[in-house]
Amino acid sequence: MEVMTSETVDVDIAVIGAGQAGLSSAYHLRRLGVEPERSFVVLDHAPGPGGAWQFRWPSLTLSTVNAVHDLPGLSFADTVAAAQPSLASGSASGSVLASTAVPHYYRVYEEKFGLPVHRPAHVRVVCDRGDRLHVETDDAVFAARGLINATGTWERPFIPHYPGAETFLGRQLHTRDYRSADEFAGAHVLVVGGGISAVQLLDEISHVTDTTWVTRREPHFSEEPFTSDHGRAAVALVEDRVRRGLPPGSVVSVTGLPVTPAIRAARARGVLDRHPMFREITPHGVRWPDGAEKAVDVILWNTGFRSSLDHLAPLRLRGPGGGITMTGRLATQVSSDPRIHLVGYGPSASTIGANRAGQAAARELTRYLDPGPERAARVL
Structure with a gap:
C-alpha cells in the first residue's frame, strides 16, 4: 500500500541514506555539478548525522574499532583532533567513543560540502511511475529520474532460526x-x-x-597485516557473486x-x-x-546483517535466488534498471568500498541521465 503524502517534489536524483556510502555519493554528485536541493536530495531516517555509527555500543572506541576510513575530501583524524577534548568519553583512559566521534565527523562533512540531507526522512517505499521513481516518505514524494540507494544493513539484523x-x-x-x-x-x-x-x-x-x-x-585468524591486496581480493570475490545475480555474502567473511x-x-x-x-x-x-x-x-x-532493501520491493529487482544482478564498473548499477544504483551493497559494503562505489555510482548515473557532451565532459 502506498503512503499518502502531502507534497510531490521533482528531483533528478534521490540518495537514500547518509552513511559512508550515501555521503560519498552526495559529495561526488556535487563535484559533478549536480545542484543540491533542486537536482538532488539525500534522505536519511536517522535523527542526526552519523549513519549506523551513532547507534554502536559504548565500548566501541577509536582504540578498539576496526577502522574508520576518510570520506573523500576531509580527514577523519584531523576532524577528530580539532574537536578534542569535547569528544572525550570521560573514561579513565580518555578513549573517544566511536558513536560520538564519527557522527561529529559526518556532521562537519555535511556542513563543509553543503550536502542537502533531509532528516528524519523515513522512506516507506519506492515505486516505478514510468519516467520517474517515486520515493515516498512520511511527508513528501520525491519524484526522481534516478536513485542511489545507500541504506546499508544496520536496520536488518539477522538471527538464524534454530529449533526450540x-x-x-x-x-x-x-x-x-x-x-x-x-x-x-x-x-x-x-x-x-x-x-x-x-x-x-x-x-x-x-x-x-x-x-x-x-x-x-x-x-x-590471520597473523599477516591486512593489506590493500587482501582487501581487493576479498571485494573481487563478492563482486563476482553480485554480477552473477547471487546474494552478496560478506567482504569480512573472506578476509x-x-x-x-x-x-x-x-x-x-x-x-x-x-x-x-x-x-x-x-x-x-x-x-x-x-x-x-x-x-x-x-x-x-553475532550473526550479521542483511541488506536493508525492503522499501525497493515494488521494483522487483531480486532474481529467483534472492540476489540482484549488478553491473557497472564497480557493480553498483542494477542490471534490470540502470536508473538505480546500490552502494553499500555487496562489494561496497566495507567503508573503503563505499567511498569508491559512491564515486562510481555518481559518475555512471549522471552520465546515464544526461549523456550530452557537456555533462560527459564533467563526468570523465
Whole structure:
C-alpha cells in the first residue's frame, strides 16, 4: 500500500541514506555539478548525522574499532583532533567513543560540502511511475529520474532460526542490541558468530562472567597485516557473486580475523576455545547433535546483517535466488534498471568500498541521465 503524502517534489536524483556510502555519493554528485536541493536530495531516517555509527555500543572506541576510513575530501583524524577534548568519553583512559566521534565527523562533512540531507526522512517505499521513481516518505514524494540507494544493513539484523528458540527462558539479543558487558555479570553467555564483532564482544564479556563461543565454521585468524591486496581480493570475490545475480555474502567473511594484542590475550586466557554450532535450543540452554548440553542464561547472536532493501520491493529487482544482478564498473548499477544504483551493497559494503562505489555510482548515473557532451565532459 502506498503512503499518502502531502507534497510531490521533482528531483533528478534521490540518495537514500547518509552513511559512508550515501555521503560519498552526495559529495561526488556535487563535484559533478549536480545542484543540491533542486537536482538532488539525500534522505536519511536517522535523527542526526552519523549513519549506523551513532547507534554502536559504548565500548566501541577509536582504540578498539576496526577502522574508520576518510570520506573523500576531509580527514577523519584531523576532524577528530580539532574537536578534542569535547569528544572525550570521560573514561579513565580518555578513549573517544566511536558513536560520538564519527557522527561529529559526518556532521562537519555535511556542513563543509553543503550536502542537502533531509532528516528524519523515513522512506516507506519506492515505486516505478514510468519516467520517474517515486520515493515516498512520511511527508513528501520525491519524484526522481534516478536513485542511489545507500541504506546499508544496520536496520536488518539477522538471527538464524534454530529449533526450540521460542522455548528459551533466558535472554536472546543481537549485536545491534548490545550495550555493555556489565549487564551480563553473573550470567553464562553463549556468544554465537565468527566475525570481528563476535570476537570483540566475547573478549569484553569474558572479563566479567563465564562465556561459551560457538561458530558454524572453524574461525580463520590471520597473523599477516591486512593489506590493500587482501582487501581487493576479498571485494573481487563478492563482486563476482553480485554480477552473477547471487546474494552478496560478506567482504569480512573472506578476509579472516586480524590477530590483535587483545586477541592474543583472550587466547591466552582460554576465551577463544571455540565449539561447533549446536543443533537445538532448550529452555535452559543448547544441545549439540551428540546429545551434549550446555546451560546458558544469555544467547548473544553475532550473526550479521542483511541488506536493508525492503522499501525497493515494488521494483522487483531480486532474481529467483534472492540476489540482484549488478553491473557497472564497480557493480553498483542494477542490471534490470540502470536508473538505480546500490552502494553499500555487496562489494561496497566495507567503508573503503563505499567511498569508491559512491564515486562510481555518481559518475555512471549522471552520465546515464544526461549523456550530452557537456555533462560527459564533467563526468570523465
